Amino acid sequence: MLTKKQINTVLDTIADMYPDAECELAHRNPFELLIAVVLSAQCTDALVNKVTPALFEKYKTPEDYLAVPLEELEQDIRSIGLYRSKAKNIKKLSQSLLDEHHGEVPATREELVKLAGVGRKTANVVTSVAFGIPAIAVDTHVERVSKRLGICKWKDSVREVEETLMKKIPEELWSDTHHRLIFFGRYHCKAQSPNCDSCPLLDLCREGQKRMKRREKQRA
Numbered sequence: 001m002l003t004k005k006q007i008n009t010v011l012d013t014i015a016d017m018y019p020d021a022e023c024e025l026a027h028r029n030p031f032e033l034l035i036a037v038v039l040s041a042q043c044t045d046a047l048v049n050k051v052t053p054a055l056f057e058k059y060k061t062p063e064d065y066l067a068v069p070l071e072e073l074e075q076d077i078r079s080i081g082l083y084r085s086k087a088k089n090i091k092k093l094s095q096s097l098l099d100e101h102h103g104e105v106p107a108t109r110e111e112l113v114k115l116a117g118v119g120r121k122t123a124n125v126v127t128s129v130a131f132g133i134p135a136i137a138v139d140t141h142v143e144r145v146s147k148r149l150g151i152c153k154w155k156d157s158v159r160e161v162e163e164t165l166m167k168k169i170p171e172e173l174w175s176d177t178h179h180r181l182i183f184f185g186r187y188h189c190k191a192q193s194p195n196c197d198s199c200p201l202l203d204l205c206r207e208g209q210k211r212m213k214r215r216e217k218q219r220a
């Protein structure tokens with residue numbers, strides 16, 4: 001596992017690589033962000049961003065989503081994976097926003113996770129991006145990178161990864177680090193072919209060193 005000093009090196013390095021990392025889901029307000037994050041489950045941000053311009057032009061408020069039949073909303077998001085359950089959840093969460101929050105998106109994780117289709121990760125993204133509350137949302141990139149680098153254990157659950165990161169990273173860096181880890185995982189330490197040979201963290205990365213040794217053996 002990485003020491004505190006090594007974790008600081010990781011934080012400094014990814015800050016240098018991706019100083020402007022931010023949420024890549026296009027949105028203009030907390031409600032659009034909430035819908036975009038719900039749509040992004042098991043789907044790329046790029047695909048969601050293809051669908052949301054027209055979607056957000058048509059649906060601006062929770063009332064708008066409730067005013068159309070379920071089938072119509074399904075058709076409007078059909079190019080996104082799991083569109084049937086996502087359409088159902090969007091309708092349910094729109095109803096809850098109207099019934100319990102005067103049509104506004106709540107700013108706390110506790111309230112957000114009570115909405116249909118909103119898990120801890122989605123709630124963390126919304127609280128951090130829309131409301132500036134420090135949070136670390138653990139998606140597939142954050143989990144993979146934290147485990148490869150040895151910040152977390154391979155067997156850790158998503159919740160354990162979040163708790164470990166919150167313990168090991170200063171709170172004022174949670175939100176920036178979350179975005180930087182996503183960029184690092186999306187563009188550099190990729191799932192299938194991480195760029196270990198050009199990685200500035202190779203010296204302290206157990207997974208990278210293993211992969212480089214394997215490559216050398218294959219070449220020999």
Ligand code: SF4
Pocket residue numbers: 148149188189190194195196197199200201202205206207208209
């Ligand atoms: S050395 Fe490889 S596995 Fe390790 S962080 Fe860098 S790219 Fe990822």
